[in-house]
Amino acid sequence: EAGVVQSPRYKIIEKKQPVAFWCNPISGHNTLYWYLQNLGQGPELLIRYENEEAVDDSQLPKDRFSAERLKGVDSTLKIQPAELGDSAVYLCASSLGQGHEQFFGPGTRLTVL
């Protein structure tokens, strides 16, 4: 069974530039999560989707971050414009439902110069 797929794996951009991350969850998983992980820290939730609906985006900095999950499968997370402090690993995870264990992708390491 294929796991959670994320691309790109690495991204280096100049500050104020836009950037987008893509995630393909495990087939059949209705719940999709985007996390941010700084070095030496645990993952922090940015947004959770149940199918196409964003049910928890309380931690998403909406002035510069946006996300979408069209057709309830793939998802894209966008930052525009990027700031130096956005440098981190962005993780995507999926699960059968909210109460089930989450399966994580390998993450996208973003460096903002």
Next chain:
Amino acid sequence: EDQVTQSPEALRLQEGESSSLNCSYTVSGLRGLFWYRQDPGKGPEFLFTLYSAGEEKEKERLKATLTKKESFLHITAPKPEDSATYLCAVRGSGGYQKVTFGTGTKLQVIP
């Protein structure tokens, strides 16, 4: 707000030297406590879910236990391949029932 504190931050063991990792938590209505393993450059890998005090789960050299205030991950006779960061997370019954992660324990097992 739910909180998770893991200790120690780092642990260095000789191969075969058993030990335990601690996860202390405060949560409004525990809906699940999760243990994950994370290798460098990879996403967390699910290990266990515990739901109620007294519950225990085992997988190879790992055993997770749960009380009303903390969870332990016991590692018996560890091997170098057990070296990783171990993350603890809780899901509470509060708003959105989101999962809150701790900062992890970085385990190094020396041959």
